[in-house]
Amino acid sequence: MRLVESRTTLTITYFVLAIGAFTALFPIALLVLNSLKSAQEIVLNPLALPQTIRWDNFTRAWNxxxxxxxxxxxxxxxxxxxxxxxxxxxxxxxxxxxxKIKSWRLVTGYLLATTTAPIQLFLFPLYFGFAKLGLINNVFAVSLVYTAIYSPFAIMLLRTYFLAVPKELEEAALIDGATHWQVFTKVMLPIVSPGILTVALIIGLYSWNEFLIATTFLQQQDKVTAVVSFFLLSGQYSSDWGEIMAAALIIVLPIVVLFVFLQRRFIEGMAGGSVKG
Incomplete structure (x- = not known):
């Protein structure tokens, strides 16, 4: 009886995983398929195979x-x-x-609130402040805005890793004559490196795909990001969907390749952060 139940559970599990994999991969497969077709073929049937492979879609999209x-x-x-x-x-x-921080609950509430607060609440004050300071079209200034937005998440996740490190390691290093900065850089950071890599991947993904702040604060043509330039490909009255699909694939490809190579470390980092907290 238990063997039958385990087989049934395994079958259901694989079935659910297959549905999840199909749901995740189907849009990417459709993107690849349509990036090789002309706009007319996409309009007629986006699910059909291309009659003629249009490699020129990628060169036109790139240019x-x-x-x-x-x-x-x-x-x-x-x-x-x-x-x-x-x-x-x-x-x-x-x-x-x-x-030991007495107001830790207040700090936690602040970090959670800033993580969930929409950027639209601060967009206009930030823009006027940046305009007065002459920081519009300044890439470093935009990176500071991203840092303020994404840091609460990074702090909450990395804190769980530091909490899991035994205090005895720090005490032993201090007894051996290390400074607090040396303890942090030489002892703690190598131990929590999986968490730092996880944060780097997530923040990199968010920053690469971010549109609203980039299009608001980076307005010169030589300052816009790849996502903004992709958006500008779409015309007001007509669009070359083959070229747009190729451009979308070009933007997505670096993130997909990076995640494929680092997926094991990423999953270990996320699992480690959730368990150690």
Whole structure:
């Protein structure tokens, strides 16, 4: 009886996983398929195979969206955001994990509130403030906005990793003559590196795909990000859907490749953070 129940459970599990995999992969497969077709073929039947493979969709998308420039802008913006969030988030999380703070509940409430608060609440005040300071079209200034938005999540996640590290390791390092900064950089950071990698991947994904702030604060053509330039491909009255699909695939491909190579570390980091807290 138990063997029959276990087989039934296993069958149901695989069935649910198959549905989940199909749901996740079908949009990507459809994107790849339509990126190789002409606009007329996509309109007639987006599910059909291409009659003629249109490789020129990718070259036109790359040139029309100016990806050679906008990709660099996105990489610089994403890289600066990742560095700022990981540096400030790890230091803040370490302090919150090791120091006894009487108002910890208040700090937790603040971090949760800032994580869930929509950016639209601060967009207009931020824009007017940045305009007065002359920071519009400044990539570093936009990375600071991203850092302020994503840091609460990073702090909450990294704090769980620091809490899991035994205090005896720090005490032993201090007895051996290490400073608090050396304990943090030489002892703690290598131990919580899976959590830092997880934060870096998530923040990188958010920053790469972010649209609202990028299109508000980066308005010059030589400053826009890849996502914004992709949006500008769509015309007001007509659109070349083959070119748009190819451009979307170009933008998505780096994230997919990065996640495929680092998926094991990413899953271990997320699981470790959820268990250790």
């Amino acid at each position: 029309d969206a100016r990806f050679s420039q906008t990709f660099v802008n996105s990489i610089v913006l994403t890289g600066m955001t990742i560095i700022l969030v990981c540096v400030t988030g790890s230091m803040s999380a370490y302090v919150l994990a090791r120091k």
